[in-house]
Amino acid sequence: MAEPTPAPDAPAPALTRQGLAAAALRVLERDGLAGLSMRKVAAEVGVKAASLYWHVRSKEELLDLLTDALVADAELPPRQGSWRDQFLEYGRAYRALLLAKRDAAKVVSGRLTPGPHILAILEDQLDRLRSAGFSDADAAMASYLQSAYVQGFVLQEQSPLSAAEAAGASRGEVARAAGDAFRTLPAETFPNLVALADDLTDPDMETRFEFGLNRLADGLALLLPPDKADNWGRGDLREGERARP
Structure with missing residues (x-):
């Protein structure tokens, strides 16, 4: 039987969801996901754990808040080049973001939290895909597919091989x-x-990531109407992958 949620103390006047997210990020960086707890986050902001329940009702809600905070400083790729160029840059930037923050992939994997930062990224990404000629359904699936690939790859990348x-x-x-x-x-x-x-x-993780990301783009290109599809062939893509540092 689940333990009842503690009755909250009076809310701390200075405690905000933004400050709570910042504190959770500090705990995550210091102690990792395994060490993240409501008690530690409360201590980070100088309140009792029960005070957090005015802002988040459980650790799962804290993780929702943290998921959005983890992408707060994401930089959107420039709107230049083909849809494929932008799709690839999105994937590379997302991987770099997850690798830069401790256990970030473990936090965000499988979560869909409509926080302000995630909403802005999704809106931008979907707009690019629809503008490229993808149908609404295909644009939505392409966005999901890229997110799942990058998150899964980083989880593999950060797990011990043996x-x-x-x-x-x-x-x-x-x-x-x-x-x-x-x-x-x-x-x-x-x-x-x-x-x-x-x-x-032999291949390093950069080479492996580029191979998979480009193959996603190969498959998505087949969904575009003929007048919207890029004329960049598979052979040229392989050359582009090899040429990338």
Whole structure:
């Protein structure tokens, strides 16, 4: 049985949702998502935990508030180039934002919170997609798909590859060890793992992210009316990916 929500004390006059979000961000940066609690956030702003219930009724509501605060300083890509250029820059900027803030991907993944900052980003992104020629339904799905891809990729990127990385080995060391293990497998039983050992373990995360993001754009381009579709072919896209630093 769920514990009842504590009765709130009188609200602290200086406590605002904006100040609460800022305090939650500081706790998240210091202690991570696992260490985030109503009690710690209350202590950060100098009030009793019960006082927070005038502003957020549960930790889940605190996470909603935090989700919007995490994207408050997001910079929208310039409106220049093709829809594809802008779509790719959106994905890159979102990944950079999530990587820059501790456990940000864990907080935002799967959440749809209509805070002011998220609303502004969604409005801008949907406007670009609709202006490019996507139908309303396809624009909405494209926005969701990109968000899910970036969040999921960053979660993978920030998770240890194995116990060895969790114990202190670098990601590169773990990947190279995996490649060595694949190469020494019996080729008659694992011919593909042996043949693709380098391809499976050599690419860095930047290369992997660009590959996936560009393939999303490839698929979305097929949804555009012929007169709106870019004439940038798949071969050129591969060259563009290789040329990107």
